Structure formats: C-alpha cells, structure tokens
Amino acid sequence: xxxxxxxxxxxxxxxxxxxxxxxxxxxxxxxxxxxxxxxxxxxxxxxxxxxxxxxxxxxxxxxxxxxxxxxxxxxxxxxxxxxxxxxxxxxxxxxxxxxxxxxxxxxxxxxxxxxxxxxxxxxxxxxxxxxxxxxxxxxxxxxxxxxxxxxxxxxxxxxxxxxxxxxxxxxxxxxxxxxxxxxxxxxxxxxxxxxxxxxxxxxxxxxxxxxxxxxxxxxxxxxxxxxxxxxxxxxxxxxxxxxxxxxxxxxxxxxxxxxxxxxxxxxxxxxxxxxxxxxxxxxxxxxxxxxxxxxxxxxxxxxxxxxxxxxxxxxxxxxxxxxxxxxxxxxxxxxxxxxxxxxxxxxxxxxxxxxxxxxxxxxxxxxxxxxxxxxxxxxxxxxxxxxxxxxxxxxxxxxxxxxxxxxxxxxxxxxxxxxxxxxxxxxxxxxxxxxxxxxxxxxxxxxxxxxxxxxxxxxxxxx
Ligand code: GBH
Numbered sequence: 001x002x003x004x005x006x007x008x009x010x011x012x013x014x015x016x017x018x019x020x021x022x023x024x025x026x027x028x029x030x031x032x033x034x035x036x037x038x039x040x041x042x043x044x045x046x047x048x049x050x051x052x053x054x055x056x057x058x059x060x061x062x063x064x065x066x067x068x069x070x071x072x073x074x075x076x077x078x079x080x081x082x083x084x085x086x087x088x089x090x091x092x093x094x095x096x097x098x099x100x101x102x103x104x105x106x107x108x109x110x111x112x113x114x115x116x117x118x119x120x121x122x123x124x125x126x127x128x129x130x131x132x133x134x135x136x137x138x139x140x141x142x143x144x145x146x147x148x149x150x151x152x153x154x155x156x157x158x159x160x161x162x163x164x165x166x167x168x169x170x171x172x173x174x175x176x177x178x179x180x181x182x183x184x185x186x187x188x189x190x191x192x193x194x195x196x197x198x199x200x201x202x203x204x205x206x207x208x209x210x211x212x213x214x215x216x217x218x219x220x221x222x223x224x225x226x227x228x229x230x231x232x233x234x235x236x237x238x239x240x241x242x243x244x245x246x247x248x249x250x251x252x253x254x255x256x257x258x259x260x261x262x263x264x265x266x267x268x269x270x271x272x273x274x275x276x277x278x279x280x281x282x283x284x285x286x287x288x289x290x291x292x293x294x295x296x297x298x299x300x301x302x303x304x305x306x307x308x309x310x311x312x313x314x315x316x317x318x319x320x321x322x323x324x325x326x327x328x329x330x331x332x333x334x335x336x337x338x339x340x341x342x343x344x345x346x347x348x349x350x351x352x353x354x355x356x357x358x359x360x361x362x363x364x365x366x367x368x369x370x371x372x373x374x375x376x377x378x379x380x381x382x383x384x385x386x387x388x389x390x391x392x393x394x395x396x397x398x399x400x401x402x403x404x405x406x407x408x409x410x411x412x413x414x415x416x417x418x419x420x421x422x423x424x425x426x427x428x429x430x431x432x433x434x435x436x437x438x439x440x441x442x443x444x445x446x447x448x449x450x451x452x453x454x455x456x457x458x459x460x461x462x463x
Contacts, residue, residue, distance in 0.1 A: 003384030003445060004391050006452030008460035011398040016461070017120075017409025018454045019081035020074060020431065021366055023127035023171065025057045026418040028087065030064035034102035037093035039129035040139075040180075044187030055424035061416055062439050064106065071113040073432060073441055074415060078451045081120040083365060083411050084110070085127035085171065091159070092152045095131030099155040111163050122166040122411075124227065124365075125153050125210065128176060128187070128421075135188050140176060140199035143282065146206035153210035157217050165222040168299050168365065169210045172229040173203035174253060185422050194279045201281045204260055208290035215293065227299030227365045228257050230354070232346040234307045236329045241310030241317050245326045248273060249308050262358045264292035277323070297408070298354065299365035302393070303338075305346025307331055336389070337370040337427055344392040351400035351407055361406045367393050368413035370420065370427040373444065381433050381444035390446060394453070412450060416441060 025041050045056035063070055074082050088095060090103030114121045126149065134145055153169065161167075170176070179186035182196035207226050214221055233249040235242040251270040259267045265288060266281060274281065307329045311317050319325050333341045347367070354362060369389040373381050394410060401407050417430035425436055431447035434440070 003382070003387035003449065006449050006456055008456040009394055009398050009453065010460075011402050012394075012457050012461060014458055014461040016457070017081050017363065018458075019079045019083055019122065019409065019411035020077060020415040021083040021411040021413050022063075022415050022418065023085040023124065024087035024090075025060070025127070025129045026414075026420070027061040027063040027416070029057065029059040029062045031058050033064065034090065034106065035093050035100045036087060036103055037089040037095075038132040039087070039089045040132055040135045040187035041129055043132050043135075044189050047189060050187075050189060051422055052424040052426055055419070057419045059436075060419045061434050066439065067106070067110055068113055070415075070441075071110070071117060071119070073443075074114075074119060075117040076443070076451070077415075077431065077447060078454050079119065081122050081166075081409065081411070082114055082415075083122040083124065083168075085124035085129075086156055087129050088126065088152055089129060089131045091156050093131065095134040095148050095152065099159060104156075104159045107160060111160055115163060120166065121160075121164045122168070123156070123160065123164050124168040124171050125149075125156060126169065126176075126206075127171040128180075130187075139181070139188055139190075140202050140206075141181060141192075141195040143202055143205070146202045146209055149206035150209035150213050154213045154217070157214050157221075161214075161217055161219045161221070165219075167214055167221045167224050169207040169224075169226050170203060171227045171299075171365075172301060173200060173207070173226075173257060174229055176203055193277060197274060197279045198282050200256060201283060201287070204257065204291045205287055207261075208287075208293050211293040211295070212290065221296070223296045225295050225297040225299050225363075226261065227301055228254075229301045229303070230254055230350055231302065232305035232350050232353070234305065234346075236307050236309040239310065241325070242308065243310070244324065245308040245310035248324065248326050249306065258298075258354075258358050260288055260291045261295065262292065262360065264288045295360060298358065298360040298362045300351070300354070300362050301366035301413070302347050302350060302364060303367070303369075304340040305343045305350065337372050338423075340369075342369070342389060342392075344389075344396040347393055347396040348399045348403065351397065351405040352403050355400075355405040361408050363409040363411070364397060364407065365411050366413035367410065368429050370429050373428055373433060375433070375442075379442055381442060381446075383444045383446045386444070386446040387449045390450060391453075 177199035184191040233246040235246040255267040309327045414429045416432040417428040417434040420427040433442045
C-alpha cells in the first residue's frame with residue numbers, strides 16, 4: 001500500500017512554517033570547485049574504516065551543479081521554507097581571511113532562486129564541515145576556533161543578510177563535540193573526553209560571538225537561533241539509580257547546552273560530573289554572557305527518545321570505567337533502518353518540557369527516518385513506513401501545541417536521500433529518492449503525502 005492518506009492536521013495554524021532541510025556536505029558534491037578548501041569531512045572520509053563502504057561527499061547529490069532543478073523540486077513539494085547550510089570552506093577557504101566571491105556566488109544564486117519561487121531561505125551557518133586548516137590548528141577544543149567562526153558568520157551575513165532573515169548558528173553541537181572528539185565516529189575522529197567537553201564550550205562560545213555579530217549587523221535577522229539534537233530521558237524504573245542515570249543523560253545531552261544558552265550558567269550537577277571525570281570547562285570571564293545572547297527561536301532536531309537504567313544487566317551501579325552506569329534500555333518498539341526506536345509521543349513530551357524549562361519558541365528543524373526503500377517497476381517508491389513516521393510525528397507536534405508549547409514550524413529531514421555521514425549512502429532519509437548512478441530524483445510516496453498534508457492543513461486552518 002501507499003500508507004496513510006493525507007488529511008489536515010488539526011491544531012496547526014495557517015502561518016505554521018512548513019519546510020524541508022538539507023546540509024552542505026551531505027548534498028553538494030563539487031568539493032574541489034570554485035576555491036572551496038577541504039573540510040574535516042573530506043579528510044575523515046579518507047581514513048580507512050571511518051565511513052561505511054569507504055564513501056565520501058565528492059559527488060553526493062551533485063546539488064552544486066543541479067541547484068536550479070533542486071529548487072524546482074522543493075517548490076513542487078509546496079513548502080514555504082528551505083533550511084540548508086553554508087559550507088564554511090566555500091565561503092571562507094581555510095577558515096580565515098577574506099570571503100571567497102566564487103563560493104559566495106553559489107549561495108547568492110540559491111537564495112535568489114528560492115526567493116523567486118516564494119520560498120523563505122533558512123540558513124544554518126555550521127553543519128559540521130569545519131575547514132581542515134582550523135582542525136590542524138586545534139579544532140573546536142581550541143578557543144580560537146570560536147573567534148574564527150564569528151568572523152566567518154559575519155562574512156556570510158554580510159553577503160546574504162540583505163535577503164536572508166532566518167539564521168541558525170550551529171547544527172547539533174553535541175554531535176560536533178561528542179561524536180567528533182570523544183567517540184570518534186564523526187570527523188575529525190578524535191577520542192578524548194576532555195577535548196570533547198572543551199569543544200562544547202567553544203562551540204557555544206562561537207555561537208554566542210556569531211549571534212552578537214549578526215545582531216549588530218545592518219539587516220539584523222528576524223529569527224536567530226541554534227539547533228540542538230534533543231530527546232527525552234526517561235528512568236527505566238523508580239529506583240534512585242535509574243532516576244540518577246536519566247538525570248545524567250539529560251544533563252549531558254540537553255541541560256549542558258540549554259542552561260548556558262538560556263540561563264547563562266552551566267548546570268551544577270553536570271559540572272560536578274565532569275569534575276569526577278577530571279574535566280573542567282574552559283570558561284573565561286564574560287563567556288556565559290556571550291553564550292546567553294538572547295535567541296528568537298530554538299531549533300529542535302528530534303529522532304527518538306530514550307529510557308535509561310542506572311545499573312548493568314547484572315545489577316551493578318558502577319561500570320568497568322569506575323563511573324556510574326548510564327545504560328540505554330530498549331523499549332521494544334519498532335525501529336527505523338538506523339536502529340532508532342520510533343516514539344512520537346516523546347516529541348510531544350520534549351516540546352512541552354522545553355517550553356516549561358526554557359520558554360523559547362521552537363521550530364522542528366529536523367525530523368525524519370531512514371527506511372530500506374524499494375523501487376517499484378514504474379520507478380515509484382511506496383514508503384508507507386516513512387509516511388507513517390511523518391504523520392505520527394507531525395500529530396505529536398500538534399499535540400504539543402495543544403498542551404501549550406509554542407512550536408512554530410516543522411522541517412522534514414530530508415528533502416532528498418543524501419550522504420548520511422559515517423553510514424555513507426546506504427541510509428536514505430529523503431522525501432525524494434536519489435539514484436546515485438544517474439542523479440535522477442523521484443518524489444517518494446512520503447513526499448507526495450507531505451505536499452498534500454501541507455496543502456490540506458493550510459486550507460483547513462484558513463477556514
Ligand atoms: C542529524 O543528526 C543530522 O543533523 C543530519 O545531518 C543527519 O543526516 C540526520 O540527523 C540523520 O542522522 O542510536 O538511538 O542513541 C542526528 C543525530 C540522532 C544523534 C539520534 C543521536 C541517538 C540515536 N542523532 N541519536 S540512538
């Protein structure tokens with residue numbers, strides 16, 4: 001079957017923002033063109049074993065050469081907003097010095113193509129493609145990278161800020177810091193817990209410095225924000241150990257970022273946990289004021305929510321590393337092709353909690369799912385599982401609004417299948433299928449459903 005039929009989603013207003021999202025390294029290709037310098041992902045992809053299948057972003061979706069057709073595709077989905085990221089190594093090769101006119105020209109054209117079709121551009125300044133030169137100088141664990149980021153942000157905003165009013169500084173600093181510098185699953189592939197936590201502070205500082213520059217600029221953004229990957233942390237049971245484990249997970253995944261951003265202080269329990277692990281955040285005078293520069297909107301990337309236990313399977317509360325146990329317990333729910341459990345109700349819970357604890361308007365800047373798509377004889381993709389995922393999560397957003405959360409928009413991840421980081425091209429998140437042999441794009445059933453849902457919901461809300 002083709003999955004659930006499109007119907008209006010009750011409770012989403014006529015001005016609710018509907019979009020699709022992508023990121024530069026995942027779709028652009030053309031990594032050596034028009035003066036772009038290498039990023040940490042170009043380097044990381046060449047490390048044997050780092051990326052499934054030894055794949056890389058050299059060609060990806062070849063979006064750099066197919067941009068006008070891709071904008072047509074976006075328009076055909078009926079969305080009002082397109083969230084994309086700028087490649088820092090195109091805008092400012094090497095991560096220092098002047099802007100690169102040839103790199104900037106690509107985004108100039110993209111913005112103009114979008115505006116001509118009435119689509120609002122929503123720019124993310126940093127979606128993980130750090131110029132390799134800056135990594136060689138120490139990367140995010142080094143304080144100077146925060147200042148380099150602010151300079152780059154100003155160059156980008158000077159070039160595009162006359163037409164682009166929606167700016168996100170960072171995408172998912174947790175991923176940059178933890179996957180990049182602690183677990184080594186992402187570029188640059190380093191493995192040092194202390195470095196990862198120093199990276200957290202410098203990412204947040206870079207965000208704050210960039211936010212100040214954008215606020216001070218002539219055409220200040222209408223909506224300035226940051227995007228975090230967020231979920232829920234539910235204790236497995238009532239025990240003190242389980243509750244402490246969930247609180248630790250929430251501290252390391254959510255409060256470590258949102259408390260300084262919104263309240264201007266790091267959470268005391270997290271600071272103590274880091275001290276137990278021998279780590280001090282490199283906070284200098286004034287940093288927390290900078291980091292807590294007021295935000296207009298919080299971008300939320302949601303994929304799943306977790307249950308935590310504070311004991312091992314054998315009942316021990318301390319692991320081999322001598323640290324308290326923080327163990328994810330499966331819920332036994334269906335999973336996507338990434339292995340992530342599908343728990344839409346946790347999106348409602350998350351949004352209501354964010355409203356209560358942080359009080360910012362939110363936008364879902366990413367939500368979506370990889371499934372093992374098959375292509376029918378006529379080329380169609382009947383991805384009923386993906387459609388159901390979107391339907392359930394969009395309803396979860398409406399439920400959060402009904403419960404008082406100020407959620408203003410929803411961006412599907414992703415416009416099209418793309419380079420899924422360490423998983424290569426095997427994991428497909430697109431509303432649109434990409435045939436990587438021919439670069440042919442085909443709107444999947446989920447994409448048609450999304451288009452119809454937006455149209456019906458807008459029409460119903462307009463009355
Ligand atoms: C996003 O990251 C990225 O912004 C985007 O570029 C990417 O393509 C997309 O998601 C899909 O991966 O194994 O159950 O503990 C998402 C990052 C998703 C981080 C879920 C942690 C926990 C899953 N994350 N996740 S689990």
